[in-house]
Amino acid sequence: MRIVSGEEMYEADRFAMEEIGISGVMLMENAGKALFEAMKSRIPKEKRVAVLIGTGNNGGDGFVLGRYLKEHGYDVDIWLIPPYSKIRGDARTHFDIYRSLSYSYRSYEDGVAFARDIQNYSVVIDCLLGLGLSGAIRAPYDEVIRQLNRSSATVLSVDLPSGLHANGGYVGEGVPVRANKTYTIQCPKLGAFLYPDADFYGDLEVVDIGLPQAAFSSVFNRELWQKSDVHRTLSDRSASSHKGSHGKGLVIGGSKGMVGAPVMTAKAAYRSGAGLIQASVPDEILSVVAGTVVETIFQGWSSREGFFSGEVPEDLSSFDGIAVGPGLGRKPGCKSVVEAALSTTSPLILDADALYHLAELKGCLKARETPTVLTPHPGEMARLTDLPIEEIQRKRFEISRSFAKEFGVYLVLKGPNTIVTSPDGSQFVNTTGNSALAKGGTGDVLTGMVLAFVMHSSSIQEGISNAVFLHGQAADTLVQTTHTTLDVLATDVIATIPTVLHSFLNQHHG
Structure with a gap:
């Protein structure tokens, strides 16, 4: 199983879209559905669930995942952390699909309701930043992550715990999400095998979203050596x-x-x-x-x-x-x-x-x-x-x-x-x-x-x-x-x- 850097993952996405012709909207749909299939046995139907959504592809995956959870009868709240106007591109398409089904969402706005209600969830799914973090964790994400880490919920991160960089290198600035389990998309990222970053991932599960092998042809040959x-x-x-x-x-x-x-x-x-x-x-x-x-x-x-x-x-x-x-x-x-x-x-x-x-x-x-x-x-x-x-x-x-x-x-x-x-x-x-x-x-x-x-x-x-x-x-x-x-x-x-x-x-x- 391949291990990739953040840059290599972006390149594989780009190749799949531009060279092969798989649309970004379809990739996001595949990712969200695959995440739902991987997570559903982990989430009891009677428990309250929150999906925390940021901008970018990680948030877009969250809209698809949230839609599948709702369609299958889970008690789930979707929390949109950035302003609505910041959701663009493929993520916006999936947000519009979600809303056209008359599914509701909650807005972070000033954070008072969020700070109060975050304590009421048994499971929180982190779709905040994923690969998209560059530089330090900025407001309001830093505060959202602090409150999430203080809650007693089981935390499931998508791709990587928000606040970490895909390639590792965490040096103690800002506080990343401390996940119980991370569902990483298609390939594990370098940071999952480097410390102290790996301490934040919890258990690691790789979710195959169907990216073709050809998309990874330029990747350095790095692999997990497993039982198989x-x-x-x-x-x-x-x-x-x-x-x-x-x-x-x-x-x-x-x-x-x-x-x-x-x-x-x-x-x-x-x-x-x-x-x-x-x-x-x-x-x-x-x-x-x-x-x-x-x-x-x-x-x-x-x-x-x-x-x-x-x-x-x-x-x-x-x-x-x-x-x-x-x-x-x-x-x-x-x-x-x-x-x-x-x-x-x-x-x-x-x-x-x-x-x-x-x-x-x-x-x-x-x-x-x-x-x-x-x-x-x-x-x-x-x-x-x-x-x-x-x-x-x-x-x-x-x-x-x-x-x-x-x-x-x-x-x-x-x-x-x-x-x-x-x-x-x-x-x-x-x-x-x-x-x-x-x-x-x-x-x-x-x-x-x-x-x-x-x-x-x-x-x-x-x-x-x-x-x-x-x-x-x-x-x-x-x-x-x-x-x-x-x-x-x-x-x-x-x-x-x-x-x-x-x-x-x-x-x-x-």
């Missing part, structure tokens, strides 16, 4: 497979005080379908980790004071995938190991301290010709780009795309709605996971999962997106069944990978 995509791309082992056909992987990491990280990475890789895993750790900690995952081949590399000294004693080209970084440390010898890994021809996953060192090895990164996957959290991304964390969070899509294209990497920018960006700039937004993953070690687990999936998937992007999805799904499963977001450990996530894989792969055989 995992079903489509996740493959089981064939009967003839052997350990070599599922990848021989290498995990390089660990240091004094960080012995658990590479162990979790190795175990997660095995749980995610890797054929064989070797873990190379500083020789001083080898005896501590050697028995932890009995399936793993452990190797000790030369170390100094519990950290890699920098020598790489074996040929790395024999591995089908290499993950570097979990528990690695920031000593000079660790940087040399990262540099050696960058010079191999094996697919490479860099995480944690490997990303710390990578900030000074970008030339080596650019020179690589085989696939490289980086899995930074926003702080690590800030170091890689020399940008403040706040800017990374505000422009997650743009910064991810420009970095992935410039350095030819697969970039996994972690956080709520993790974004996987391919070297060609196409982006895939994850839909699983919760705050239980904000805990030490969960990133090491993801690294192992990505390593395994990159080695046994036919497409690297699909493999990474599936690893990210299943990692989040494991956390969701734990929280929905036996845990809370407070008590999930990274090892719990590893232990839940089989359950999640079983739920996908068993259905293939059903």
